[in-house]
Amino acid sequence: MAQSGNFSKAVRLGLITGVVALSVSAIGMVETFDVRDIITGVLTLGQLLLFSTALISGYFSWKKGEGVTPLGAILRGLVAGLLTAVPPIALILLTVVWPDIRNSFVNVTPSLIEILTFGQEPLVGSLILLGIMGVLGMIGAAFDLLSERIQKPLLYGLLWMLGIGLLSEILLLILRPYTPRSLLNLLFGAKGITPATAVVIFVLAVAINAWWTARGKEATAQRRAVMSPTTASRLRRLNIGLLVVFILILPVIMGTYLTEVADIVGTFVLMGLGLNIVVGFAGLLDLGYVAFFAIGAYVMGLLTTQSDLGIAGISFWAALPFSVLAATLAGIILGVPVLRMRGDYLAIVTLGFGEIIRVLVVSDLLKPYIGGAQGILQIGKPELFGFVFVQPEHFYYLILAGCLLAVFVSWRFRDARIGRRWMALREDEDVAEAMGIRLVSAKLMAFATGAAFSGLAGAIFASRLSSIFPHSFNLLISINVLSLIIVGGLGSLPGVVVGALVLVGLPELLREFAEYRLLLYGALLIVTMLLRPEGLWPSPIRRRELHEAELEHAPDDSEETPSLA
Amino acid sequence: MSQRFKDIDFIGVFLWVFRAVIIVLVIYGTVAKLFLGVGNEYTFETWIDFFVSGLSQGSLYALIALGYTMVYGILFMINFAHGEFFMSGAITSTVLVATFLSASGFLDAQPLVSLLLITAVAIITSISVALLTERIAYRPLRRAPRLVPLITAIGASFFWQYFFRGLFGSALIPFPVPESLQGRWTIFGLEFLRTRVVVMVTTVIALILLNLFIQRTKTGKAIRAVAEDKDVAALMGINVDRTISITFAIGAAMAGIAGVLWGLVFRQVHFYMGFVPGIKAFTAAVFGGIGSIPGAALGGLLLGVIEAVGPPLFLEGLGIAGAHQLKDVIAFTMLVLVLIFRPQGLIGEKLAEKKA
Numbered sequence: 057m058a059q060s061g062n063f064s065k066a067v068r069l070g071l072i073t074g075v076v077a078l079s080v081s082a083i084g085m086v087e088t089f090d091v092r093d094i095i096t097g098v099l100t101l102g103q104l105l106l107f108s109t110a111l112i113s114g115y116f117s118w119k120k121g122e123g124v125t126p127l128g129a130i131l132r133g134l135v136a137g138l139l140t141a142v143p144p145i146a147l148i149l150l151t152v153v154w155p156d157i158r159n160s161f162v163n164v165t166p167s168l169i170e171i172l173t174f175g176q177e178p179l180v181g182s183l184i185l186l187g188i189m190g191v192l193g194m195i196g197a198a199f200d201l202l203s204e205r206i207q208k209p210l211l212y213g214l215l216w217m218l219g220i221g222l223l224s225e226i227l228l229l230i231l232r233p234y235t236p237r238s239l240l241n242l243l244f245g246a247k248g249i250t251p252a253t254a255v256v257i258f259v260l261a262v263a264i265n266a267w268w269t270a271r272g273k274e275a276t277a278q279r280r281a282v283m284s285p286t287t288a289s290r291l292r293r294l295n296i297g298l299l300v301v302f303i304l305i306l307p308v309i310m311g312t313y314l315t316e317v318a319d320i321v322g323t324f325v326l327m328g329l330g331l332n333i334v335v336g337f338a339g340l341l342d343l344g345y346v347a348f349f350a351i352g353a354y355v356m357g358l359l360t361t362q363s364d365l366g367i368a369g370i371s372f373w374a375a376l377p378f379s380v381l382a383a384t385l386a387g388i389i390l391g392v393p394v395l396r397m398r399g400d401y402l403a404i405v406t407l408g409f410g411e412i413i414r415v416l417v418v419s420d421l422l423k424p425y426i427g428g429a430q431g432i433l434q435i436g437k438p439e440l441f442g443f444v445f446v447q448p449e450h451f452y453y454l455i456l457a458g459c460l461l462a463v464f465v466s467w468r469f470r471d472a473r474i475g476r477r478w479m480a481l482r483e484d485e486d487v488a489e490a491m492g493i494r495l496v497s498a499k500l501m502a503f504a505t506g507a508a509f510s511g512l513a514g515a516i517f518a519s520r521l522s523s524i525f526p527h528s529f530n531l532l533i534s535i536n537v538l539s540l541i542i543v544g545g546l547g548s549l550p551g552v553v554v555g556a557l558v559l560v561g562l563p564e565l566l567r568e569f570a571e572y573r574l575l576l577y578g579a580l581l582i583v584t585m586l587l588r589p590e591g592l593w594p595s596p597i598r599r600r601e602l603h604e605a606e607l608e609h610a611p612d613d614s615e616e617t618p619s620l621a
Numbered sequence: 622m623s624q625r626f627k628d629i630d631f632i633g634v635f636l637w638v639f640r641a642v643i644i645v646l647v648i649y650g651t652v653a654k655l656f657l658g659v660g661n662e663y664t665f666e667t668w669i670d671f672f673v674s675g676l677s678q679g680s681l682y683a684l685i686a687l688g689y690t691m692v693y694g695i696l697f698m699i700n701f702a703h704g705e706f707f708m709s710g711a712i713t714s715t716v717l718v719a720t721f722l723s724a725s726g727f728l729d730a731q732p733l734v735s736l737l738l739i740t741a742v743a744i745i746t747s748i749s750v751a752l753l754t755e756r757i758a759y760r761p762l763r764r765a766p767r768l769v770p771l772i773t774a775i776g777a778s779f780f781w782q783y784f785f786r787g788l789f790g791s792a793l794i795p796f797p798v799p800e801s802l803q804g805r806w807t808i809f810g811l812e813f814l815r816t817r818v819v820v821m822v823t824t825v826i827a828l829i830l831l832n833l834f835i836q837r838t839k840t841g842k843a844i845r846a847v848a849e850d851k852d853v854a855a856l857m858g859i860n861v862d863r864t865i866s867i868t869f870a871i872g873a874a875m876a877g878i879a880g881v882l883w884g885l886v887f888r889q890v891h892f893y894m895g896f897v898p899g900i901k902a903f904t905a906a907v908f909g910g911i912g913s914i915p916g917a918a919l920g921g922l923l924l925g926v927i928e929a930v931g932p933p934l935f936l937e938g939l940g941i942a943g944a945h946q947l948k949d950v951i952a953f954t955m956l957v958l959v960l961i962f963r964p965q966g967l968i969g970e971k972l973a974e975k976k977a
Contacts, residue, residue: 085913397964538772578776581775
């Protein structure tokens with residue numbers, strides 16, 4: 057076996073990950089993320105990002121079954137890791153010969169170079185970086201040498217440790233009222249967790265996972281198997297009951313700040329559920345979805361505001377039906393012209409609609425009626441039996457009620473005849489029509505339902521913030537919602553929640569993500585489509601379909617591309 | 622059955638009413654403006670100015686639209702990220718070349734050489750971004766359901782926007798215009814902004830070169846063959862993947878040229894500059910007939926002119942305040958109208974079966 061012959065893969069991979077490492081440094085991600093400590097004094101998020109490139113490079117630098125000896129594997133990892141360090145080192149040296157680089161590349165700052173060189177002189181720092189990346193490459197390569205029984209617990213331990221370290225600020229916020237100060241000081245550093253905590257979490261997670269794979273999984277499965285049906289259903293009900301109680305008392309646990317984040321996530325869940333009907337169920341890609349959110353918010357604003365723009369001055373509850381109705385109507389009206397369009401044309405036209413509405417809202421044309429760029433202020437708050445909703449905690453329950461309603465409607469629709477029609481429509485419009493499905497009503501129904509949810513979300517949004525501005529309703533909201541339902545899993549109801557938690561919740565909690573949010577969304581959309589098109593929490597039907605399609609198309613190369621069909 | 626006919630009738634009537642209302646509004650606005658004197662009074666020179674600025678704007682749309690139309694012709698997909706190819710070339714060449722040339726005085730001393738240099742860098746950047754995007758986000762998904770590459774295209778679009786924002790910052794970056802191109806030239810007794818003339822001339826040259834390339838060279842022939850039928854082309858010994866990459870590269874090169882010209886006209890570049898021109902260029906491509914290169918050129922010019930002349934003509938005629946703010950509304954409305962009423966465009970072939 058010629059060892060030198062197939063180093064080319066490691067070299068190529070190392071260079072690619074090297075460019076990635078260079079890119080994340082040059083666009084400022086490493087520096088921005090460096091403010092968040094994962095393990096105090098040991099590892100920051102920025103460093104994790106940088107180092108993970110070498111780890112990944114090493115891991116993929118060789119594949120089992122290629123007849124590579126362990127030494128050969130580690131050597132490949134070393135090569136990949138070292139090469140990963142080369143482009144960032146080139147950047148370090150470039151700053152030496154071109155000190156004004158910052159005038160062109162705004163994010164190549166002295167502090168970035170300090171991170172890359174670990175505070176040393178450029179040459180010394182470069183060597184340290186090279187050494188670390190090389191070692192990490194070797195570790196990455198060596199990891200694949202281990203048997204799966206060892207790999208899995210280790211991976212779990214690592215993920216738990218990093219996850220808890222990453223979210224330590226939030227954990228601290230939750231735990232502070234309940235935990236003695238001395239214990240907190242032991243567990244958490246100034247930022248992030250202390251090294252000791254990290255080790256403890258790692259060991260615990262590894263132990264639990266190892267035990268679970270070795271014994272627990274089987275034992276639980278056995279216990280499940282002998283359980284009588286009544287006990288099983290009782291257990292399920294108990295689980296659901298516990299979940300409901302947990303969701304209900306969540307604001308009490310989380311405190312005001314985190315509840316506000318939950319409110320934002322909830323608003324996106326509500327919108328996501330609506331768009332999920334349009335895109336996930338009926339397969340109509342709508343990029344102007346924010347328009348309905350805006351319409352719901354503006355109708356609520358105009359009807360309840362105390363300012364001069366107000367036209368009715370009615371209460372939140374009286375205005376809510378009008379908001380939802382207006383959005384629904386808009387959904388139908390915008391739906392009619394696009395009835396005969398499919399796929400990508402539909403996407404562009406709905407995008408055009410969204411932009412038309414945005415331009416109109418800020419224009420002088422409608423300014424006298426809806427306030428132009430100044431927006432609408434003093435929007436009414438909901439009131440129930442003399443109780444006024446003011447705090448994020450109050451809105452939490454309102455949004456939760458909205459989400460539950462939307463989940464219920466989506467769930468019932470999905471399994472009803474209309475849901476079947478949507479799915480048929482999604483699979484093949486022509487066949488669906490030939491089967492006697494009325495496309496017009498099915499499509500309009502999807503647009504209307506989706507718009508209604510979005511309008512509801514908009515109405516609550518307006519009331520929660522009590523002022524709205526046109527710039528809150530830009531295209532990025534549509535992209536946000538689209539990304540979350542795709543990453544969560546198109547057509548899947550739990551997927552919407554998971555997607556919103558990951559794509560909206562996390563960036564809200566980790567403030568430094570804000571600037572790179574859309575960059576990450578874009579990358580996530582591509583990665584999801586490439587590696588896991590069914591999403592994080594797929595709907596069972598969708599998963600089956602996608603894998604079926606793979607089976608059909610993979611071996612058959614002569615077939616006409618389905619993009620033409 | 623009768624229920625179905627009712628549906629179609631209702632939709633048909635709705636669309637007819639929609640079309641009639643738009644036509645009536647445009648005619649009424651034009652008449653009111655020209656004969657009843659609603660809104661501002663414009664001289665003949667001003668109208669010519671509107672028209673010429675529309676033409677030069679339209680040339681830019683045409684150059685960008687070529688990329689959409691060529692990719693659509695081959696892959697039947699809307700390359701949503703094409704606007705970003707345009708942006709990447711413009712912003713990179715501005716930051717890394719134009720700014721330095723301007724500071725050293727070389728830009729004013731050798732404007733032609735400088736602009737060629739800037740354009741070369743823009744083209745290289747745009748092509749690199751395009752090839753990367755094609756390789757990573759489109760090629761592996763060529764046999765996936767239609768929605769999938771569209772989603773990755775949207776992803777790629779936002780990825781590149783914020784990638785370049787990270788590299789060069791979110792501020793407006795001034796594009797240095799050589800002294801010799803500032804001010805106006807007098808041609809046929811009319812004054813034209815010099816940059817606008819440069820834009821139009823460059824576009825015409827680029828279009829002619831592109832046409833020669835597609836019609837006369839072997840690669841051009843391969844592109845046409847792949848657009849006709851990928852599988853048969855492959856049987857004839859054409860490397861389909863390579864040809865598709867070349868198509869992306871040509872489209873991106875045109876976008877790169879457009880990026881530099883955009884900088885000349887608007888004197889600034891920005892990470893977000895690709896988005897709206899991208900959609901409008903797509904409108905132009907659809908307007909002319911997507912898949913057709915002359916169609917893209919025609920559609921671009923027409924869109925530019927309508928967008929420039931429309932607001933002062935019929936929007937002001939309708940008595941709309943701040944008509945110039947609604948320029949984008951005209952473009953997007955046109956997009957919607959064309960897609961509803963004439964999806965094959967002005968001179969496009971009937972693609973109904975292929976595309977749908």
